[in-house]
Amino acid sequence: MQVKEILLQKPDGQDIVAKGWVRTKRGQANIVFININDGSTISNIQAVVEDGVISEDILKKITTGACIAVTGKLVASAGAGQSVEIIASEIEVYGIADETFPMQPKKHSLEFLREKAHLRFRTNTFGAIFRIRHALAFAVHKYYNDNGFFYLHTPIITASDAEGAGEMFRVSTFEANKAPLAEDGSIDYTQDFFGRETSLTVSGQLEGELGALALSKIYTFGPTFRAENSNTTRHLAEFWMIEPEVAFYELEDNMNLAEDFVKYVIKYALENCADDLAFLEKRLLEEEKSKPQNDRSELSLLDKLKFVVENDFERITYTEAVEILIRSKPAQKKQFQYEVAWGIDLQSEHERYLVEKHFKKPVILTNYPKDIKAFYMKQDDDNGAAPGPTVRAMDVLFPGIGEIIGGSQREDNYEKLLKRVEEVGIDPENIWWYLETRKFGSAPHSGFGLGFERLVLFVTGMGNIRDVIPFPRAPKTAEF
Numbered sequence: 425m426q427v428k429e430i431l432l433q434k435p436d437g438q439d440i441v442a443k444g445w446v447r448t449k450r451g452q453a454n455i456v457f458i459n460i461n462d463g464s465t466i467s468n469i470q471a472v473v474e475d476g477v478i479s480e481d482i483l484k485k486i487t488t489g490a491c492i493a494v495t496g497k498l499v500a501s502a503g504a505g506q507s508v509e510i511i512a513s514e515i516e517v518y519g520i521a522d523e524t525f526p527m528q529p530k531k532h533s534l535e536f537l538r539e540k541a542h543l544r545f546r547t548n549t550f551g552a553i554f555r556i557r558h559a560l561a562f563a564v565h566k567y568y569n570d571n572g573f574f575y576l577h578t579p580i581i582t583a584s585d586a587e588g589a590g591e592m593f594r595v596s597t598f599e600a601n602k603a604p605l606a607e608d609g610s611i612d613y614t615q616d617f618f619g620r621e622t623s624l625t626v627s628g629q630l631e632g633e634l635g636a637l638a639l640s641k642i643y644t645f646g647p648t649f650r651a652e653n654s655n656t657t658r659h660l661a662e663f664w665m666i667e668p669e670v671a672f673y674e675l676e677d678n679m680n681l682a683e684d685f686v687k688y689v690i691k692y693a694l695e696n697c698a699d700d701l702a703f704l705e706k707r708l709l710e711e712e713k714s715k716p717q718n719d720r721s722e723l724s725l726l727d728k729l730k731f732v733v734e735n736d737f738e739r740i741t742y743t744e745a746v747e748i749l750i751r752s753k754p755a756q757k758k759q760f761q762y763e764v765a766w767g768i769d770l771q772s773e774h775e776r777y778l779v780e781k782h783f784k785k786p787v788i789l790t791n792y793p794k795d796i797k798a799f800y801m802k803q804d805d806d807n808g809a810a811p812g813p814t815v816r817a818m819d820v821l822f823p824g825i826g827e828i829i830g831g832s833q834r835e836d837n838y839e840k841l842l843k844r845v846e847e848v849g850i851d852p853e854n855i856w857w858y859l860e861t862r863k864f865g866s867a868p869h870s871g872f873g874l875g876f877e878r879l880v881l882f883v884t885g886m887g888n889i890r891d892v893i894p895f896p897r898a899p900k901t902a903e904f
C-alpha cells in the first residue's frame with residue numbers, strides 16, 4: 425500500500441507494511457521515530473520503534489536516504505501533524521545511504537539540487553513539483569478529450585522549421601567530419617538517412633494543421649526542441665508543448681479557448697494538488713521573507729492561482745500595448761532597458777510591465793506587426809489604428825512569466841500564404857504539402873502553443889524553468 429493510502433486508513437491496530445525512503449530518524453530514550461516517504465504524497469508516515477523491538481544492527485543502518493520496509497500495526501497518532509503511525513515490529517533495509525547522501529534534512533539551494541538532478545526527486549520540493557506536473561498533464565488531456573479534441577501525434581523528426589528562427593537541432597547519421605559533400609561544398613544530405621536535411625521539431629503546428637483540416641479539433645502534446653543559445657529562466661532546449669488546432673475557429677474563438685483551457689488546468693491543480701500547493705506556498709513565503717519589503721509578492725501562491733481562475737483576462741491589441749508602454753515612461757528616466765516603439769518584438773520586461781504593473785492580471789495581446797511574426801499567421805485586412813500591416817496573432821502573458829502562449833488564426837488564402845512564404849525566404853517546394861491544404865478545401869482555422877513548463881512554473885510558483893522539468897536540457901546542461 426502506498427503511503428498516501430495508508431494515511432487514509434482507519435487506525436484499528438491492523439497489520440500494515442510501509443515502504444519508502446527515510447527522511448528523518450529521531451531517537452529518544454527507549455524509543456525511535458522514523459519518518460518515511462514513498463513519493464506518493466508530500467506527507468510522511470511515521471514508524472515508532474519501541475525499545476528492543478528492532479536490533480541495534482538494523483537501526484544503525486537506518487539513516488536519512490536509506491530505503492526500508494516497515495511492518496507493524498497501524499494506530500492513531502498522538503503527535504501533531506499526523507493522524508496515524510505504525511508501531512514497528514519488523515524493518516527490512518533494502519538499501520542503505522551513508523553520510524555522503526547529499527539530500528540530508530537541511531535547506532539546500534536550488535542550484536545545488538540542480539547539480540544533483542538524479543537525487544533531487546527525493547526532496548519534498550521536487551516531489552511536490554513533479555506530482556503537480558503530472559496532474560497538469562493529466563488535466564490537459566482531460567480538458568481536450570472532454571471538449572471533443574483528438575490527440576494527434578506529430579513527428580519529432582521533421583524536415584520543416586515552423587518558426588523559421590534557426591534554432592533547430594539537426595538530425596543526421598553522418599559522422600562528424602565524414603559527411604559526403606555536394607559539388608558546391610555543402611553537406612550532401614541526399615545521402616543521409618532520410619535523403620534530406622532533417623531536424624528535431626520546434627513545434628508540431630504545421631503538421632497539426634493537417635490534422636485539424638480533417639478532424640476539425642486536434643491537439644498535440646509532445647516534446648519540442650530549440651537550440652536557444654541564451655541562458656534564461658524561461659527557456660529550455662527541450663520542452664513540452666501543447667498545441668490545439670481548430671478548424672472554423674477565428675482569432676476570438678482561439679482566445680476564448682486559450683483562456684478557458686488555462687483556467688481549467690489551473691483549477692484542476694487547485695482542486696487536486698492542495699497538499700503539494702500548500703507545501704510550495706509555505707516554501708515561497710519563507711523565500712519572500714528574505715526579500716526586501718517592496719520586492720515581495722502581494723499575493724500568496726494560492727491566491728495568485730485563484731485570481732487567474734476567477735478573473736477575465738485583459739484583451740488588447742499590440743498597438744494599444746505599445747501606447748501604454750510608451751506612456752508609462754517616467755519623465756527624464758528610462759523605463760525599460762530595451763526601448764519601445766511600434767514594430768519591436770516585445771521583451772519579457774515589457775510583457776511583465778503590462779501584466780504585473782499596468783493591468784495586474786493576465787493579458788492577451790493581439791494583432792501584432794506582420795514583420796515580427798511567423799509566415800503562417802493570417803494577415804489583417806484592416807490594420808485598425810496600427811501604423812503598419814498586422815496579423816491575427818495572440819500571445820497570452822502571465823504574471824511572473826511573460827509569454828506563456830503564442831498563437832494565431834492561420835492564413836487560409838493560398839495566394840496570400842504563398843506570397844508570404846516567398847517573402848520570408850522559404851522554398852515553397854519544401855512545404856508543398858502545407859500549401860496544398862489551402863488549395864483543397866481550405867478553411868478558416870486557428871491554434872496556439874502553450875509551453876507546458878511555463879505553465880508548471882506559474883502553478884508551482886518556482887522561479888527557474890529548469891526546476892519544473894525532471895531532466896532539464898539547456899546549453900552545456902545534459903548530464904544524463
Ligand code: ATP
Pocket residue numbers: 587650652658659660661663665827828829830831873874875876877878
Ligand atoms: P519566447 O518569446 O519566450 O522565446 P516564443 O515566442 O519563441 O517564446 P513560440 O514559438 O510562440 O515561443 O512557442 C509557443 C510557446 O512555447 C511559448 O509561448 C512558450 O510558452 C513556449 N516556449 C517557447 N520557447 C520555449 C523554450 N525555449 N523553453 C520553454 N518554453 C518555450
Ligand code: MG
Pocket residue numbers: none
Ligand atoms: Mg523564442
Ligand code: MG
Pocket residue numbers: 827830
Ligand atoms: Mg515570443
Ligand code: MG
Pocket residue numbers: 819827829830831
Ligand atoms: Mg511566441
